[in-house]
Amino acid sequence: MEALRSSPRERESARTPAVGSDQVHSWILVTSQVVSIAWRAARVSVTMVMSLLSASLCYFRRLHLHLGHRLKWWIGYLQRKFKRNLSVEAEVDLLSYCAREWKGNTPRAKLMRKAYEELFWRHHIKCVRPVKRDNYDALRSVLFQIFSQGLSFPSWMKEKDIVKLPEKLLFSQGCNWIQQYSFGPEKYTGSNVFGKLRKCVELLKTQWTEFSGMRDYHKRGSMCNILFSDAILEYKLYEAVKFIMLYQVTEVYEQMKTNKIIPGLFRLLFSRESSSDPLSFMMNHLNPMGDTCGPEQIDMFILGYSLQVKIKVFRLFKFNSRDFTVYYPEEPVREWPEISLLTENDRQYHIPVF
Numbered sequence: 001m002e003a004l005r006s007s008p009r010e011r012e013s014a015r016t017p018a019v020g021s022d023q024v025h026s027w028i029l030v031t032s033q034v035v036s037i038a039w040r041a042a043r044v045s046v047t048m049v050m051s052l053l054s055a056s057l058c059y060f061r062r063l064h065l066h067l068g069h070r071l072k073w074w075i076g077y078l079q080r081k082f083k084r085n086l087s088v089e090a091e092v093d094l095l096s097y098c099a100r101e102w103k104g105n106t107p108r109a110k111l112m113r114k115a116y117e118e119l120f121w122r123h124h125i126k127c128v129r130p131v132k133r134d135n136y137d138a139l140r141s142v143l144f145q146i147f148s149q150g151l152s153f154p155s156w157m158k159e160k161d162i163v164k165l166p167e168k169l170l171f172s173q174g175c176n177w178i179q180q181y182s183f184g185p186e187k188y189t190g191s192n193v194f195g196k197l198r199k200c201v202e203l204l205k206t207q208w209t210e211f212s213g214m215r216d217y218h219k220r221g222s223m224c225n226i227l228f229s230d231a232i233l234e235y236k237l238y239e240a241v242k243f244i245m246l247y248q249v250t251e252v253y254e255q256m257k258t259n260k261i262i263p264g265l266f267r268l269l270f271s272r273e274s275s276s277d278p279l280s281f282m283m284n285h286l287n288p289m290g291d292t293c294g295p296e297q298i299d300m301f302i303l304g305y306s307l308q309v310k311i312k313v314f315r316l317f318k319f320n321s322r323d324f325t326v327y328y329p330e331e332p333v334r335e336w337p338e339i340s341l342l343t344e345n346d347r348q349y350h351i352p353v354f
Helices: 008-081 096-102 108-121 137-150 155-159 162-169 176-180 190-212 216-228 231-257 264-270 278-286 297-307
Strands: 127-129 186-188 310-315 325-328 338-343 350-351
Touching: 008 155, 096 108, 096 278, 137 190, 137 216, 137 297, 137 338, 137 350, 162 176, 162 190, 162 231, 176 190, 176 278, 190 231, 190 297, 216 310, 231 264, 231 278, 231 297, 264 297, 297 325
Parallel strands: 310 338
Antiparallel strands: 127 350, 310 325, 338 350
């Protein structure tokens, strides 16, 4: 009855907490929905970011591998392109080289080891410079030492312009057969032979003049390493040396026809059927040189005579014989400078270092 008799204000006050409770509930519900929506959005965003990041990492990983392979290929290419392929290697210890090359207990291996020990103890050769093994190695060994030691031009080359010698053989001495000259592995060249020979001889003259004018030993060594890592220039020099040998043989042959006194080594040369005249010497000895064979002993005599150097050769396979050490030519002029080679078989030559 008292409740029925309550005033309107009291009844309004009794409903007020319910209304406030509804507002709080609504606010919590909205907040919860907002948080839920935000969480779902954030989760989607995080998932997308993680997927994108994973895809990016995979892409960059593949890109890194691809670039790594390409960089490795280019480095290898550039190394092959610009690597100095030295045809005369750096000095190595003589006895270490012998131990590496001559293992085992065969009679030949034992002979070679004794020969190398002889070079080391008696001739005071401490190192060796291995030379590229091809059919030019004898010419390479000689010319490398001429340049590295800065030796002067031969006296006869100072008196003549050697660049004009190819034309001189043709026009002054009528040697039409020179058109059959072969440049090592390159066969018959015909009418182009004069231009090619002139360029080769000109290169020899230029390089020889340059090296002989260098007073700095280390600079000569550095320049030699550059020159003897360029196969194209190398072979031109060797062909020029071969032509110089041919020119000397031709000159002496003309002297012999007029009954002039000539060195004994040329009499031996012309007494052989394979080199009875300059043409046969060129066809049978010079043309194969650098292609199918290197110089024979008689050719080494002509080489030393033409370049005016005493070529001292240690022939290791002739150990304990009088032919262990030989000179090309046998009786060189005393004033000629001396260079040394060593060979194990009269085919491949290396450079001894004292």
